[in-house]
Amino acid sequence: MKILLLGPQGSGKGTIGSMISQETGIPLVSVGQILRNIPNEHPWRNSIQEQMKKGLLVEQSMVAQLLKDELSKDKYMSGFVLDGWYRSMKDIEAYEIDFDIAFLLQISPETTVKRISSRRTCPKCGKIYNTVTPSEKPKIEGKCDKCITDLVQRDDDTEEAILKRLHIFQTETKEVSDLLRDRGILKEIDGEGPPNEVYSLIKPYL
Numbered sequence: 001m002k003i004l005l006l007g008p009q010g011s012g013k014g015t016i017g018s019m020i021s022q023e024t025g026i027p028l029v030s031v032g033q034i035l036r037n038i039p040n041e042h043p044w045r046n047s048i049q050e051q052m053k054k055g056l057l058v059e060q061s062m063v064a065q066l067l068k069d070e071l072s073k074d075k076y077m078s079g080f081v082l083d084g085w086y087r088s089m090k091d092i093e094a095y096e097i098d099f100d101i102a103f104l105l106q107i108s109p110e111t112t113v114k115r116i117s118s119r120r121t122c123p124k125c126g127k128i129y130n131t132v133t134p135s136e137k138p139k140i141e142g143k144c145d146k147c148i149t150d151l152v153q154r155d156d157d158t159e160e161a162i163l164k165r166l167h168i169f170q171t172e173t174k175e176v177s178d179l180l181r182d183r184g185i186l187k188e189i190d191g192e193g194p195p196n197e198v199y200s201l202i203k204p205y206l
C-alpha cells in the first residue's frame with residue numbers, strides 16, 4: 001500500500017506516520033529525513049546542506065531524484081508511508097507516484113500557531129520539545145533532557161512567520177488535494193485531537 005500524508009506544519013504528520021508504520025509494518029519515508037541524512041560521499045551533499053541552512057526549499061529535481069533512489073530499495077517493494085512530497089503541483093510534475101490513499105490532516109490556524117509556537121529546540125543536540133504537550137515537555141523547564149542546555153525558540157517560529165508559512169501551504173496544496181480528491185483517494189482527517197484519536201480515524205482505511 002502506497003500512502004501519502006499531507007498536512008500543514010504542526011498537524012502531526014511525523015507522529016501519525018510513525019504510528020501507521022508501527023501498527024502496519026509499512027515503512028515510513030520522510031523527505032526531511034532523506035535530506036538530513038544524505039551520505040557524506042554524496043555529490044549533492046554540500047549543495048543541499050547549504051540550501052537547507054539558508055532556509056531555502058531544496059531544488060525540486062534534486063529531491064525528486066533522491067526520493068526515487070530511496071523508494072527503489074527492496075524494502076519499499078510492497079509499499080510505504082510518505083511524508084514531505086506532493087506539497088505542490090511542481091512536486092507531482094517532478095516525480096509522480098501512484099498512491100493508493102492520501103490522508104490530509106486538517107487543523108485550524110489557531111492550532112497550528114499553538115503547536116508550533118510552543119516548540120523549543122536544543123541548540124546543542126537538536127532535540128525538539130513542546131511546552132504544551134505533556135509527552136514532549138522537557139523534564140526540567142527550559143532545559144534539554146539529554147544535555148541540560150538552555151532550550152531556544154527558533155526565529156521563524158513566531159506567530160507571524162507561522163501564519164505566513166501556513167498560507168503558502170494552503171495555496172500550494174489546494175491544487176494537489178483537488179487532484180487527489182478527483183481521483184477518489186483523498187481522505188480528509190480531523191487532526192485536532194491527540195495522536196491516538198487521529199490515528200483511530202485513519203485506521204479503518206488501512
Ligand SMILES: [Zn+2]
Nearest residue numbers: 122125144147
Ligand atoms: Zn540537548
